[in-house]
Amino acid sequence: MCGLRLLTEGIIGHGTWYDKTARGIIERERKLGRGLDLIRTEMGLGASGLPHIGSFGDAARSFAVTLALKDQGFGSELVAFSDDKDGLRKVPAGFPETTREYLGYPVTNIPDPFKCHTSFGEHMSSLLLEALDKSNIQYNFISATRAYKDGLFNDEIKTILSNAKRVGEIVKEEVGQQRYIKTLPYFPICKSCGRIYTTTAHKYLADEEKILYTCKGMEIKGQWLEGCGYTGEADYRKGEGKLSWKSEFAVRWKALDIRFEAYGKDIEDSVRINDRICREILHYEPPQHARYEMFLDKSGKKISKSAGNVLTPQVWLQYGSSRSLILLMLKRFTGTRELSVVDIPQYMNELDELEDVYFGKKTVENKKELAKLTGLFEYCWWLKPPAEPSVHIPYNLLAYLVKVAPRGKETEFTVQKLRESTRKDVELNDNLRQRIDYAINWNNDFTEIKETPIKLSTEERDALRNLVENLQQEVDEEQIQSTIFNIAKKHNIPPRRFFQILYTVLLSSPEGPKMGPYIVAMGRQNVTKTLTRVLKLN
RNA sequence: GGGCCCGUAGCUCAGCAAGGCUAGAGCGGCGGACUCUUAAUCCGUAGGUCGCGGGUUCAAUUCCCGUCGGGCCCGCCA
Numbered sequence: 001m002c003g004l005r006l007l008t009e010g011i012i013g014h015g016t017w018y019d020k021t022a023r024g025i026i027e028r029e030r031k032l033g034r035g036l037d038l039i040r041t042e043m044g045l046g047a048s049g050l051p052h053i054g055s056f057g058d059a060a061r062s063f064a065v066t067l068a069l070k071d072q073g074f075g076s077e078l079v080a081f082s083d084d085k086d087g088l089r090k091v092p093a094g095f096p097e098t099t100r101e102y103l104g105y106p107v108t109n110i111p112d113p114f115k116c117h118t119s120f121g122e123h124m125s126s127l128l129l130e131a132l133d134k135s136n137i138q139y140n141f142i143s144a145t146r147a148y149k150d151g152l153f154n155d156e157i158k159t160i161l162s163n164a165k166r167v168g169e170i171v172k173e174e175v176g177q178q179r180y181i182k183t184l185p186y187f188p189i190c191k192s193c194g195r196i197y198t199t200t201a202h203k204y205l206a207d208e209e210k211i212l213y214t215c216k217g218m219e220i221k222g223q224w225l226e227g228c229g230y231t232g233e234a235d236y237r238k239g240e241g242k243l244s245w246k247s248e249f250a251v252r253w254k255a256l257d258i259r260f261e262a263y264g265k266d267i268e269d270s271v272r273i274n275d276r277i278c279r280e281i282l283h284y285e286p287p288q289h290a291r292y293e294m295f296l297d298k299s300g301k302k303i304s305k306s307a308g309n310v311l312t313p314q315v316w317l318q319y320g321s322s323r324s325l326i327l328l329m330l331k332r333f334t335g336t337r338e339l340s341v342v343d344i345p346q347y348m349n350e351l352d353e354l355e356d357v358y359f360g361k362k363t364v365e366n367k368k369e370l371a372k373l374t375g376l377f378e379y380c381w382w383l384k385p386p387a388e389p390s391v392h393i394p395y396n397l398l399a400y401l402v403k404v405a406p407r408g409k410e411t412e413f414t415v416q417k418l419r420e421s422t423r424k425d426v427e428l429n430d431n432l433r434q435r436i437d438y439a440i441n442w443n444n445d446f447t448e449i450k451e452t453p454i455k456l457s458t459e460e461r462d463a464l465r466n467l468v469e470n471l472q473q474e475v476d477e478e479q480i481q482s483t484i485f486n487i488a489k490k491h492n493i494p495p496r497r498f499f500q501i502l503y504t505v506l507l508s509s510p511e512g513p514k515m516g517p518y519i520v521a522m523g524r525q526n527v528t529k530t531l532t533r534v535l536k537l538n
Numbered sequence: 539g540g541g542c543c544c545g546u547a548g549c550u551c552a553g554c555a556a557g558g559c560u561a562g563a564g565c566g567g568c569g570g571a572c573u574c575u576u577a578a579u580c581c582g583u584a585g586g587u588c589g590c591g592g593g594u595u596c597a598a599u600u601c602c603c604g605u606c607g608g609g610c611c612c613g614c615c616a
Contacts, residue, residue: 020556177614197615245615269612293542293610294610346550495574498575
C-alpha cells in the first residue's frame with residue numbers, strides 16, 4: 001500500500017533527476033541560510049582543445065538544473081566559465097604543426113590558426129558556445145582571461161596567497177602532491193617568453209601585491225618544456241597570471257557565488273581539494289556537486305573519413321536535432337557512455353516516441369514512469385513543449401528514401417514517396433525539411449556508394465538495349481513499369497532478375513523502390529545514359 | 539596506490555534515482571500478409587537463472603554487503 005501511495009504522491013516537479021536535484025539544492029541552501037534570490041550553477045568549458053561532446057553534456061545538464069530551480073520558483077542562472085587563460089599543453093589533432101611553438105602560452109595569447117577569431121582560445125570556446133546557442137541553452141559567459149584582468153577574483157586570490165602554506169598542506173593531504181608546499185598555487189605569465197606553465201612562483205610580497213617567479217620550465221604530458229630562465233615579478237591584480245586549478249575553482253565559487261556545479265570524474269580530485277580550500281580558507285560552503293561519468297568514443301567502429309572518429313556537438317548536429325542531443329544528455333546521468341554517430345537515429349526516434357507519450361498517443365500505465373517520460377520530454381524542450389505534435393517519420397525510412405532518390409531531388413522525391421505510401425497527408429513544413437536534411441547529410445557521409453560491377457548475358461544485354469529504345473518514347477510511370485516487365489518476359493529473363501540488374505546498375509543495390517516512377521523521377525535521359533554506359537562496358 | 543562505471547534476449551542497449559503490474563525496445567532469427575517483382579509497411583512467433591552468493595523487506599533487476607568478469611578515471615598538469 002505504501003508503494004501505491006508513492007506512485008501517486010512521490011513525484012517531485014516533472015519527475016526527473018533535475019527536479020529532485022533542484023529540490024536538494026534548495027533545501028541545502030536553506031539550511032546554510034544563504035539567499036535564494038539567485039541560485040547560480042556553473043560549468044567549466046575548456047578552451048585548449050576541440051569541445052568534446054561531454055562538455056555539451058555538462059552544459060545541458062547544468063542548464064536543466066537551472067530550469068528546475070526556476071520551475072520551483074527561484075531565480076537561477078548558468079555561468080559558463082571558459083578556461084581560456086590555461087596554457088596550451090598539446091597540439092590538438094588536426095591543427096597545423098606550427099601550433100607547437102605556442103606550447104605553454106595562454107590560449108587567448110595564441111593567434112587563431114584558422115584566422116576567424118581573435119585567438120586560439122576564442123576559436124575553441126566559440127565552437128561549444130555555438131552548439132549551446134543552437135540548442136537554446138542560456139548562459140552567462142565569463143572568460144577567465146577577462147575575469148583575471150578585471151580583477152574579479154582579487155580578494156580571493158589575496159586570501160589564497162596569504163594562506164598558501166595551508167593550501168599546500170590540503171593538496172598534500174588529499175592527493176599527496178607536494179609541489180604546493182614549496183611553491184605558490186599561482187602561475188605567472190613569464191614577462192620574457194610569454195609562457196604560463198614554465199614559471200614557478202616562489203614568493204608572495206603581500207605589501208606590494210606581487211608575486212616573485214622564475215621561468216624554470218615544467219614537465220607537461222610527459223615532455224619537458226624548458227623555461228627561459230627569466231626571473232621577475234607579477235601583479236595578480238592586473239591578471240599577470242592565474243591560479244592553479246587546485247584553488248581556482250574554490251575562488252570562482254566564492255567570488256561568483258556558485259551553488260551547484262557538476263563535474264566529470266576525471267577532475268574528481270581537484271574538486272575535492274577545492275571543496276576543502278573553499279570551506280577552510282575562503283570560508284564559503286562549496287556548491288553542491290554531481291559527478292558524471294565520461295563519454296567514450298566507441299572503438300572499432302568505422303565512421304566517416306571526413307568526420308573522423310571524434311564525436312563533437314557539431315558532428316551530432318549535422319545528422320540529428322539539438323533536441324536529440326539534449327535527450328542523450330538528459331536521459332541518463334550515471335554510467336559511462338559509449339557513443340558514436342550511429343546512435344543518432346536512435347535518439348531521433350526516441351524523441352518522437354517521447355512526444356507520442358507526451359501527447360497521449362502512446363499509453364503508459366505506470367504513473368511514475370509516465371511522469372518521468374513526459375518530464376524528460378518537457379526538459380528536452382527546456383520546459384516549453386510544443387502545443388501540437390509533429391510529423392513522425394522513422395529516421396531510417398527517410399535515410400532510405402533519400403538514398404534511392406535521384407541526386408539533387410532528394411526532398412521532392414522523399415515527400416512524393418511518402419504521400420504515395422501510407423502518409424498521404426504529409427506536408428513539407430520546416431520540421432520535415434529539416435529531418436530530410438539530416439538524412440541527406442547522413443547518407444552523404446555514411447553510405448558508401450560503390451560501383452557494383454555486373455556481368456550480363458547476351459539475352460540480358462539485348463533486353464537492356466530494348467529498354468533503352470523504349471525509354472525514348474514511354475513517358476508514363478505505369479507504362480514504363482509494365483514495359484520493363486514485358487521486356488523481361490520477351491527476352492526470357494525472370495522479371496526478378498531483370499529488376500535486380502536495373503537496381504544494381506542504377507542504385508548499386510539489388511533492391512529498390514518501384515522502378516517506373518523512379519525512372520521518371522530520376523529523369524529518363526539520365527537513366528538511358530547510365531544504361532548505355534553499362535552496355536558499352538559489357 | 540586511490541576512486542568510479544558496467545554485467546538484463548543471438549547482438550546493441552533501455553528500465554534501477556524514489557523497490558510493487560506478465561522485465562521492454564531496436565536489430566537479427568523463424569513464419570505469414572501485401573506486391574506487374576523488389577524496398578518500405580503490417581501481423582504473428584521463438585528467445586531471459588536480470589553475472590554469482592548473501593542480507594534488508596510482505597515484495598529486490600532495482601537498496602546494502604561480498605565476489606567474479608569487462609572497462610574507465612586520477613597518481614606531483616591544468
